[in-house]
Each structure stands twice: as C-alpha cells, then as structure tokens.
Amino acid sequence: MSTSRPPFLAAVVQASPIYLDIDATxxxxxxxxxxxxxxxAKLIAFPETWIPGYPYWAWLDSQAWAFQWVQRYVENSFVVGSEHDLKIRRAARDNDIHVVLGYSERDAGSLYIGQMLINNSGSLIAARRKLKPTHVERTVFGEGDGSDLKVHDTELGRLGALSCWEHFQPLTRFAMYSQNEQIHVGSWPSASLYGNHAYALGAELNTAASRTYAAEGGCxxxxxxxxxxxxxxELLADTPAKRDLLLPGGGVSRIFGPDGADIASPLAEDEEGILYATIDLSAIAIAKAAADPAGHYARSDVTRLLFNPSRQRPVHSFGPAPDGELVDTDQGFADFEDVPPLEQLA
Incomplete structure (x- = not known):
C-alpha cells in the first residue's frame, strides 16, 4: 500500500438536486x-441517488400512492454510457478532477442505486451498484453483486465507494478493507427523513457509521x-402526516481521517455547499500501526470472510467452440463493454 503520493484536496458535496429533473441536475x-x-480539489464526492434525487415518496405512504412517481423517476434516472454520462465525464476531464457520482441507474426495465467513479481524464473507473437496497428501497431498486465491492487504484490512491446502509453490513465493510482501501466515498440521502420517528435513520447514528468506517478501516x-x-x-408532502415525516434539512456531510477525527468543518444541516479537506495518505500508516483489520489485527484462524467478487448475469449466451463444444460467449466481457470510448468525450 503506497503512501508516497503527495497530499491533495478532496471535496464533498452537500446539496439538493433539481428534484426529478435529470437535465437540470x-x-x-x-x-x-x-x-x-x-x-x-482533485476529488469530488456526491450523495446517494444525487441524480435525479432520492425516492422519498417510497417511504411516505402506500405503494399504490407511490406509483404516481414511478414513471417520472424512471424517465429521469441515469443511464451509464448516455449523453448525460458523457457530459459529466467531460467535466471531470476539463476540470482535471476525479468524480464519485451517486445516481439512480436505469438499465432496461430496472433501477439500481449506482455510484460512478471517474478519473481526471474523464475515463470510467467503475460503475457500481448498491449490494442490497434498504427496507422500502427494495420496492424501487434491484441489487448489485460481488463485482460491486471493489477498490480501485488511482493516481490519488486506492479508492472505493459504498452507499448508505452498506456501511452497516459488517462483511461488506471487511471485503472493502481487505483490498487496502485508502480513500472511501460514502454516499447518503438525507438524515431528516422520518424526523424524530426513527433514530436509526437520523444524523447521529449514520454519521457514527462513517466515523467508525474511517477508524475501523484505517482510511x-x-x-x-x-x-x-x-x-x-412541497412536491411530495401533500398531507400533514407526510410533512411530519419529511422534514427540511438533513445534510450532515463530513470528512473523516483514518483515526476517525473530523478534518473538515461541517455545514448547517439545511445549508448547501462544498466541504474541503486535505488527504495525506501518510496518516494511514500511523492509524494501521494500531489496528489493520485485514492484516496484523486479523485472526484468520478464528474468523474468515467468504467473498464471491464475480459478476452475476441472469442470462448467459452459449455458442459453438471450434471443437464443437458449447462455450459461454459472455465470459471475458469487460465490465463496461457498452460504455462509449473516451474519444467520444471530444
């Protein structure tokens, strides 16, 4: 794990999208x-489902009521390889910055909670999906697979990302730690959904999850x-009961060092802006000297993780090999075979 890279400035977005409007967002x-x-900044991180916004409507009433938002949400969801994708990748290239983007991904007839990692040349590092949508999110989104739990080498360091309550899955965290993750982006929605009705969805617990991830993973x-x-x-809360569940604010963006300390000044919960902090990878060596969860602090003779990192497809196509045997023609395909090449960014 290299710590020889120079320090750099990272940025974290705390803002609301132009809700259900992909073009404006x-x-x-x-x-x-x-x-x-x-x-x-050389790296910028965006919230969960930043494009076209989080489906709060799924939490506010019956599914029969929520269906009124489905078509609009689908139509404004993000397609990997689309012109919207290329515009953002051009912006990453033109501004010489790495981007971790959260979005609702549309793929054929399904939606997924997605995160795209883009380097400062506008090239796609990865387009991952949330492994398991949480609670009523499962009425909106499908699931990712083990190929989505990956840490990537970049010129900034080893970069990984998870969404929201993936940070509460101990084995998912360990799979990421085991890949020597140095810089982690956690994308979240709002901490004010359900207000005081559900402590588990609020700011205190979920901020603690990010802080724990930093200290536990040494990243x-x-x-x-x-x-x-x-x-x-105004758009979604059409009754007093809904307005009691969907409160303004809930922006609690943070940047934590590998010892769990705050290294950026937070904004007010209803304030839009960008947080900045200097990332110096040399601090990781000090943090991991005390506890490296997948290294010297592990006890593989007692507990171990069974991890399947392969991509899963519902359909595999077979064709004849030269010797007449059938072979799986999907094997060996790149993860992003349908994404337009970098030349189209011009």
Missing part, C-alpha cells in the same frame, strides 16, 4: 465539479449527504 453537477476544481472517509429542500417537501 446534470447541469448543477457540472457546476459543482467546476466550483470544486476552482477551489483546488479517509468522504461522507456526502443531501438536505431535503422546501421544493421537495
């Missing part, structure tokens, strides 16, 4: 990328949250 995304780059954690805007409440 992509424009806002590009503006925020430019703002962070002008501030000197830097960029936790990006998005406040609920008055426009979202």
């Amino acid at each position: 992509v424009d806002k995304t590009i503006d925020l990328i430019g703002e962070a780059a002008r501030g000197g 830097f954690v960029l936790a990006a949250w998005m406040p609920i805007s008055s426009e979202i409440i």
Whole structure:
C-alpha cells in the first residue's frame, strides 16, 4: 500500500438536486465539479441517488400512492454510457478532477442505486451498484453483486465507494478493507427523513457509521449527504402526516481521517455547499500501526470472510467452440463493454 503520493484536496458535496429533473441536475453537477476544481480539489464526492434525487415518496405512504412517481423517476434516472454520462465525464476531464457520482441507474426495465467513479481524464473507473437496497428501497431498486465491492487504484490512491446502509453490513465493510482501501466515498440521502420517528435513520447514528468506517478501516472517509429542500417537501408532502415525516434539512456531510477525527468543518444541516479537506495518505500508516483489520489485527484462524467478487448475469449466451463444444460467449466481457470510448468525450 503506497503512501508516497503527495497530499491533495478532496471535496464533498452537500446539496439538493433539481428534484426529478435529470437535465437540470446534470447541469448543477457540472457546476459543482467546476466550483470544486476552482477551489483546488482533485476529488469530488456526491450523495446517494444525487441524480435525479432520492425516492422519498417510497417511504411516505402506500405503494399504490407511490406509483404516481414511478414513471417520472424512471424517465429521469441515469443511464451509464448516455449523453448525460458523457457530459459529466467531460467535466471531470476539463476540470482535471476525479468524480464519485451517486445516481439512480436505469438499465432496461430496472433501477439500481449506482455510484460512478471517474478519473481526471474523464475515463470510467467503475460503475457500481448498491449490494442490497434498504427496507422500502427494495420496492424501487434491484441489487448489485460481488463485482460491486471493489477498490480501485488511482493516481490519488486506492479508492472505493459504498452507499448508505452498506456501511452497516459488517462483511461488506471487511471485503472493502481487505483490498487496502485508502480513500472511501460514502454516499447518503438525507438524515431528516422520518424526523424524530426513527433514530436509526437520523444524523447521529449514520454519521457514527462513517466515523467508525474511517477508524475501523484505517482510511479517509468522504461522507456526502443531501438536505431535503422546501421544493421537495412541497412536491411530495401533500398531507400533514407526510410533512411530519419529511422534514427540511438533513445534510450532515463530513470528512473523516483514518483515526476517525473530523478534518473538515461541517455545514448547517439545511445549508448547501462544498466541504474541503486535505488527504495525506501518510496518516494511514500511523492509524494501521494500531489496528489493520485485514492484516496484523486479523485472526484468520478464528474468523474468515467468504467473498464471491464475480459478476452475476441472469442470462448467459452459449455458442459453438471450434471443437464443437458449447462455450459461454459472455465470459471475458469487460465490465463496461457498452460504455462509449473516451474519444467520444471530444
């Protein structure tokens, strides 16, 4: 695990999207990328389902009531390899910045909670999916697989990402730690959903999860949250009961060092802006000298993780090999075979 890379400035977005409007939110995304780059950042992190916004409507009433939002949400969800994708990758290239983007991914007839990792040349590092949507999220989104639990080498360091309550899955965390993760992006929605009705969804517990991830994994954690805007409440909360569940604010973005300490000044929960902090990978050596969870602090003779990192497909196509045997023609395909090449960024 190299710690020889120079320190760099990282940025974490705390903002609301232009809700259920992919075109306007992509424009806002590009503006925020430019703002962070002008501030000197080499990495910017966005919240969960930043495009086109989190489906709060799934939590507010019956599924029969929620169906009214489905078509609009699907139509405004993000397609990997689309023109929206290329616009954001161009912005990463033009601003010389790495981007970790949260979005609702549309793939054929299904949606997934996605995160895209883009390097400063505009190339796609990875497009991952949340392994297990949480509670009523499962009425909206499908699941990822083991191929989505991957840490990637970049010029900044070893970069990984998870969404929301993936940070509460102990084996998922351990799978990431075991890959020598140095910089972790946690993408979250708002901490004000359900207000005081569900402590488990609130700011205190979920901020603690990000802090614990940093200290447990011995890595830097960029936790990006998005406040609920008055426009979202006006659109979705059509009764007093819903307004009691969907409260304004809930932006609790943070940046933690590998010892779990805050290294950026937080914004107010209803404030939009960007947090900045210097990432110095040399601090990881000090943190891991005390406890390296997948190294000297592990006890593999007592507990071990069984991890299947392969991609799973519902359909495998077979064709004839030269000797007449049938072979799986899907084997060996790249993860992003349908993503337009970098030349199309021009």
